[in-house]
Amino acid sequence: METNKQLNAVLIGCGYIAYYYGLIASKHDNNFKIIGCYDIITQRMIRWAEHFGVKTYKTIDEAINEKTADIIINLTPPDQHFLINQLALQQNKHIYCEKPLATTITETQELLKLAKQKNRMIGAAPCSVLTDAISKICELINQQAIGQVRFVTFNMHDFRIDLGRPDTWINPLGVPWPYKNEFQEGCTREHSAYSLAIATTLFGPVSWVGSLATTVIPEKKINKQETINVTTPDFTVSILKFANGIVGQLTCGIISHIPDRSIIIQGDIGYIKLDDCWNYNSPVTLTQRFFGENGLEIKERHIEFNKDSERADYYNIDQARGITNLCNAIQHKSILVCGNEHAAHVTELTNSISQGIQKSPQTQFERYLPEDIFNAIRLSKPIKY
Numbered sequence: 153m154e155t156n157k158q159l160n161a162v163l164i165g166c167g168y169i170a171y172y173y174g175l176i177a178s179k180h181d182n183n184f185k186i187i188g189c190y191d192i193i194t195q196r197m198i199r200w201a202e203h204f205g206v207k208t209y210k211t212i213d214e215a216i217n218e219k220t221a222d223i224i225i226n227l228t229p230p231d232q233h234f235l236i237n238q239l240a241l242q243q244n245k246h247i248y249c250e251k252p253l254a255t256t257i258t259e260t261q262e263l264l265k266l267a268k269q270k271n272r273m274i275g276a277a278p279c280s281v282l283t284d285a286i287s288k289i290c291e292l293i294n295q296q297a298i299g300q301v302r303f304v305t306f307n308m309h310d311f312r313i314d315l316g317r318p319d320t321w322i323n324p325l326g327v328p329w330p331y332k333n334e335f336q337e338g339c340t341r342e343h344s345a346y347s348l349a350i351a352t353t354l355f356g357p358v359s360w361v362g363s364l365a366t367t368v369i370p371e372k373k374i375n376k377q378e379t380i381n382v383t384t385p386d387f388t389v390s391i392l393k394f395a396n397g398i399v400g401q402l403t404c405g406i407i408s409h410i411p412d413r414s415i416i417i418q419g420d421i422g423y424i425k426l427d428d429c430w431n432y433n434s435p436v437t438l439t440q441r442f443f444g445e446n447g448l449e450i451k452e453r454h455i456e457f458n459k460d461s462e463r464a465d466y467y468n469i470d471q472a473r474g475i476t477n478l479c480n481a482i483q484h485k486s487i488l489v490c491g492n493e494h495a496a497h498v499t500e501l502t503n504s505i506s507q508g509i510q511k512s513p514q515t516q517f518e519r520y521l522p523e524d525i526f527n528a529i530r531l532s533k534p535i536k537y
């Protein structure tokens with residue numbers, strides 16, 4: 153078994169999602185350890201630090217300059233990502249950043265340039281790729297179980313968040329879900345990267361993207377007193393043309409009563425369905441359709457894989473796998489899925505889709521070999537659950 157040196161990380165942004173990172177990080181302590189945290193809201197920083205037993209800092213500079221830290225984990229809101237990522241790279245730290253890496257393509261390119269100059273790695277959420285389900289799907293595609301892949305549908309419908317009283321959602325450390333920011337950012341910036349990370353890992357870079365982005369429900373009535381007027385899209389439909397000729401369709405919204413985060417991959421002799429790309433234990437189904445002796449024959453089977461994750465406290469997502477993947481990549485044990493150029497590509501696609509424009513992306517990355525994907529997934533899983 154490959155052993156890793158344990159790397160040290162400092163977490164910036166002790167908000168809503170930080171609790172779930174802290175919880176799962178302990179399962180990955182053979183790869184990394186969070187040794188300190190910082191937040192501009194001192195109370196939040198102290199609460200997180202006390203709960204997870206780490207040190208605190210007086211300023212962001214002090215936190216990022218932590219001598220013993222190899223990695224800065226950036227869990228601040230999107231508009232802070234670029235500056236903090238830039239600061240961390242300048243101080244020769246590797247970074248792991250929540251989505252998006254930056255809010256513009258210029259800033260994203262600047263981070264790539266800086267990372268190259270400093271010889272540092274950029275890991276980026278989401279790590280929805282690092283699951284047994286995706287490994288199985290990759291294996292089935294590679295074995296030609298559905299023949300040549302032609303068309304892929306990515307659904308990323310969350311439910312009607314506005315009707316779910318998001319003003320009452322609070323994590324166990326007392327931090328509220330930042331619903332105003334979430335509505336202002338828009339669901340495409342917040343959610344489409346889960347699908348895009350999987351899509352581009354399996355099928356490589358996108359050579360053309362075009363989308364319709366619209367605000368279907370501009371008045372989000374949160375409770376009897378509060379209505380938020382939003383201008384960012386709450387529904388986008390996009391077409392992705394991959395460089396290898398496969399065509400994809402991605403729908404992202406918060407206007408449906410029924411959540412649907414499925415992925416359907418269609419080839420010449422069948423299709424593969426993943427029921428929910430947010431759930432690491434989601435079923436995978438292979439359906440084959442081919443002409444046998446008696447005409448069209450249809451075979452359907454559920455693909456079994458070991459239960460991937462025991463967690464069910466936050467949509468069954470293990471956020472720390474992305475950081476373990478980064479640790480493995482730093483120590484040359486696997487490729488970095490959704491890192492550096494790939495992360496920039498996903499960021500550019502997200503921005504384009506959210507803006508409802510058509511373009512050939514400026515960012516590109518080299519498509520992975522299936523064995524590199526299998527290896528990265530295998531090594532990113534925690535040893536203990």
Ligand SMILES: NC(=O)c1ccc[n+]([C@@H]2O[C@H](COP(=O)([O-])OP(=O)(O)OC[C@H]3O[C@@H](n4cnc5c(N)ncnc54)[C@H](O)[C@@H]3O)[C@@H](O)[C@H]2O)c1
Nearest residue numbers: 165166167168169191192193227228229230232250251330
């Ligand atoms: N909330 C979710 O459900 C969720 C899920 C997955 C990913 N994310 C992503 O995680 C990131 C954080 O989201 P969140 O929901 O935890 O937001 P949040 O607003 O609850 O937390 C962000 C924290 O960052 C702090 N902060 C802001 N600027 C800072 C700065 N300059 N220096 C230090 N700290 C600063 C804030 O005080 C706050 O405590 C976002 O990129 C979001 O897209 C959120």
